[in-house]
Amino acid sequence: MIKSALLIGLVRGLRGIGHKSIKGIWRFGAGIRLFWLTLMSSGECFRRFHLIIREVYFTGVMSLIIILVSAFFVGMVLGLQGYHTLQKYGSSEAIGVLVALALVRELGPVVTALLFAGRAGTAITAEIGLMKATEQLSAMEMMAVSPIARVIAPRFWAGVIAMPILAILFSMVGILGGYLLAVPVIGVDAGAFWSQMQANVDWRHDILNGVIKSVVFGVACTMIALFEGYDAPPTAEGVSRATTRTVVTSSLAVLGLDFILTSFMLNV
Amino acid sequence: MTSNIVEIDNLSFGYKGRMLHQGINMAFARGKVVAIMGGSGSGKTTLLRLIGGQIKPSKGEVRVDGQVVHKQDRQGIYKLRRKMGMLFQHGALFTDLSVFENVAFPMREHTDLPESMIRDLVLLKLNAVGLRGAYKLMPAELSGGMARRVAIARAIALDPNIIMYDEPFAGLDPISMGVVCDLIRTLNDALGATSIIVTHDVEETFRFADYIYFVANGVVAAEGTPEQLRNSDLPFVHQFVFGEKDGPVPFHYAAGDYASEMLGYEA
Numbered sequence: 001m002i003k004s005a006l007l008i009g010l011v012r013g014l015r016g017i018g019h020k021s022i023k024g025i026w027r028f029g030a031g032i033r034l035f036w037l038t039l040m041s042s043g044e045c046f047r048r049f050h051l052i053i054r055e056v057y058f059t060g061v062m063s064l065i066i067i068l069v070s071a072f073f074v075g076m077v078l079g080l081q082g083y084h085t086l087q088k089y090g091s092s093e094a095i096g097v098l099v100a101l102a103l104v105r106e107l108g109p110v111v112t113a114l115l116f117a118g119r120a121g122t123a124i125t126a127e128i129g130l131m132k133a134t135e136q137l138s139a140m141e142m143m144a145v146s147p148i149a150r151v152i153a154p155r156f157w158a159g160v161i162a163m164p165i166l167a168i169l170f171s172m173v174g175i176l177g178g179y180l181l182a183v184p185v186i187g188v189d190a191g192a193f194w195s196q197m198q199a200n201v202d203w204r205h206d207i208l209n210g211v212i213k214s215v216v217f218g219v220a221c222t223m224i225a226l227f228e229g230y231d232a233p234p235t236a237e238g239v240s241r242a243t244t245r246t247v248v249t250s251s252l253a254v255l256g257l258d259f260i261l262t263s264f265m266l267n268v
Numbered sequence: 269m270t271s272n273i274v275e276i277d278n279l280s281f282g283y284k285g286r287m288l289h290q291g292i293n294m295a296f297a298r299g300k301v302v303a304i305m306g307g308s309g310s311g312k313t314t315l316l317r318l319i320g321g322q323i324k325p326s327k328g329e330v331r332v333d334g335q336v337v338h339k340q341d342r343q344g345i346y347k348l349r350r351k352m353g354m355l356f357q358h359g360a361l362f363t364d365l366s367v368f369e370n371v372a373f374p375m376r377e378h379t380d381l382p383e384s385m386i387r388d389l390v391l392l393k394l395n396a397v398g399l400r401g402a403y404k405l406m407p408a409e410l411s412g413g414m415a416r417r418v419a420i421a422r423a424i425a426l427d428p429n430i431i432m433y434d435e436p437f438a439g440l441d442p443i444s445m446g447v448v449c450d451l452i453r454t455l456n457d458a459l460g461a462t463s464i465i466v467t468h469d470v471e472e473t474f475r476f477a478d479y480i481y482f483v484a485n486g487v488v489a490a491e492g493t494p495e496q497l498r499n500s501d502l503p504f505v506h507q508f509v510f511g512e513k514d515g516p517v518p519f520h521y522a523a524g525d526y527a528s529e530m531l532g533y534e535a
Contacts, residue, residue: 131363139360142320144346145377 031227034148038156038226041149051154052161059120059155059222060162064169066119067112071103071170074111075177078102082178083186093192097200099178100171104201104210108171110258113217116163117250121225124155125246128229129239137230152226159222160215167214209265216257221250273298273430273462274319279328280486281311281318288314290486291328296430301456301463303473305508306483312466313357315483316432319464320352321345332430350378353423353461357435359415361407367394367418368403374425393421396458397451413444417451424455431456433465437472445469449476470509474498482508 045051082098128151131137137147175197182188201207225246232242274296281289288311296302304312317323318330324338331337332348340348361370371390375381381389394400397417407415416436423431433452437445453476456463467473473480474494482490482497482505490497490505497505523529 134358134363135356135360136362138322139354139356139362141322142349142352142354143374143377144349145374150377 027231030231031223034152034227034230035223037148038153038223041146041153042157044149045153045157051150052157055155055158056162059116059124059158060166063116063119063162063166067115067166067170068173070111070115071108071173072177074107074170075099075103075174075179076181078107078174079178079181079186083182083188092186092188094196095178095182095188096175096193096197099182100175100197100201101206103171103174103178104206106210106258106262108174109167109210109214109217110254112167112170112214113163113221113254114251116159116166116217117221117225117247117254120159120162121221121246121250122243124159124222124225125229125232125243126239128152128155128226129232129234129242132230132232133234133236133239152230156222156226159225160218163218163221164211164214167210167217171210205265209261212265213258213261216261217254220253220257224250224253271297273333274464275331276315276319277329277331279318279330280326281314281323282326287326287486289325289483292483292486292488294481294488294491296462296464297479298429298462299456299460300478301453301465301476303465303467303477303480304483305468305470305473305480306489307468307508310483311486312468312483313434316354316434316464316466319430319432320349320354350426351429352432353426353428353430354432355416355419355423355434355436357438359407359419361410361415361419361422363407365407366403367399367405367407367410370407370418371403371421371425373422378426389425390421393425394418396424396455397421398447411444413440413447416440416444416448420448420451420455424459424461427459427461429461431459431461431463433463433467435467436465437467437469445472452476468508474509 078099079095082095082102083092086092086094086098128137131147131151137151140147140150179190179193183190183193228242228246228249229239232238272295274294276292276294279289279292280287292315294304294315304315306312314323318325319332319337321330321337321340329336329338333351335344335348337345337348361367362373365373368390371393372386375386375389379386391400391403394403397420399414399417399421402410402414402418407418410418420436431452436448436452440448449472452463452465455461465473465477474497477494479493480491480497481488484504490500490502492500498509500506500509
């Protein structure tokens with residue numbers, strides 16, 4: 001009796017895993033398909049660039065405050081932590097390099113992407129999901145206008161354009177935060193702070209690689225947000241779940257992709 | 269050119285193992301206002317989606333202007349849809365665009381008309397639905413009836429041959445209902461279009477429709493002019509037209525024996 005109950009439980013568990021795996025693969029395939037259709041429909045939205053500009057405003061400009069304020073605090077914390085450790089080795093003037101490298105290589109792209117997923121990604125998912133629930137996408141289809149070309153593609157490219165700009169601004173403001181903490185407050189020499197940074201931050205290996213990361217994160221975060229909205233069941237619960245999934249999936253994707261990209265960039 | 273602009277031939281449609289339509293035949297004559305009536309869940313709206321090519325039939329075909337809808341590729345379907353205008357149940361106005369921009373949307377997407385001409389055409393369409401003065405408002409600022417009228421103006425923006433209305437009277441007060449009702453008839457006659465209306469509002473529909481189809485249990489249960497149907501002695505039509513609680517369409521959803529289920533119930 002107990003044995004058969006255990007067996008039934010095991011079979012149900014396996015079936016559940018199988019079902020979830022198949023669903024996951026199906027959703028991944030559907031996401032890739034949407035990505036492909038978005039790329040195919042991009043020509044039209046580049047011809048009407050004002051559609052992209054409008055979305056850059058909503059996704060990029062509207063995310064500026066949270067990104068810049070976070071960057072400022074992250075920069076100051078880096079300055080504090082860096083100074084605390086470096087002074088033990090008598091090299092506190094290297095704080096500028098530490099702050100800059102940490103921001104440009106890692107924290108700039110990654111934290112920007114995480115904040116972007118929480119601020120702009122959720123907004124995109126909720127907007128597309130509600131457009132679907134209120135039949136706006138169906139209405140567009142019935143007007144012989146492709147929602148992918150008119151709604152999805154401009155938002156996608158806006159995210160891809162906005163993300164590296166936001167990451168660069170994040171790094172800049174973070175460095176400013178680190179400077180304001182290290183130089184006027186702690187008393188590190190300003191000349192050493194900037195000159196060490198200039199000497200040790202490489203244009204290609206550090207800055208360009210950071211920008212490449214943020215472009216990849218821009219593609220991933222925006223596409224996940226768009227897919228979740230487009231695929232959301234047209235109900236209040238469906239949209240709410242999709243919004244949550246956007247944050248969870250985007251965050252995991254950003255951290256996973258960061259590991260992969262860093263491995264390639266460091267030639268490990 | 270056939271006299272029917274839309275023809276539905278032996279159409280069956282189902283999903284998730286449930287057949288919604290089983291061999292439906294309908295014809296929509298040019299220039300007429302034709303209503304599709306039936307209870308909730310009888311697949312009326314699905315018929316509009318089949319005509320618009322948003323879904324494909326399991327069997328049979330829908331022909332619009334002589335062309336089989338589900339055999340068209342994407343471009344072909346879009347070409348057919350340019351002949352159609354559709355009013356969705358809740359208007360489906362684009363909430364991020366003003367009333368003016370909503371009506372201008374199909375013109376901007378499908379024509380290269382200069383801005384001055386778009387402006388004139390949009391105001392003309394809005395004037396036809398009595399909302400020229402509301403062109404600056406956003407959809408959130410409109411009442412249900414006004415939103416429905418703006419959606420009608422948008423549906424007729426490109427002077428379609430076929431106008432489809434999905435539950436145009438749902439949730440409207442009697443005044444708005446009368447206004448929408450008159451608009452459907454007037455616009456149909458002024459544009460020389462064919463109107464297909466999905467509704468379950470008996471009184472209004474019988475007042476202005478030229479022909480009515482009743483859909484029940486996946487088939488056309490009855491059809492005819494309002495006069496013919498009013499005098500029909502078919503039990504389903506009688507129950508529907510006079511709003512009787514019980515009849516061929518049962519009040520109770522299919523269930524087991526009431527008494528035995530109650531007595532055998534264990535919490």
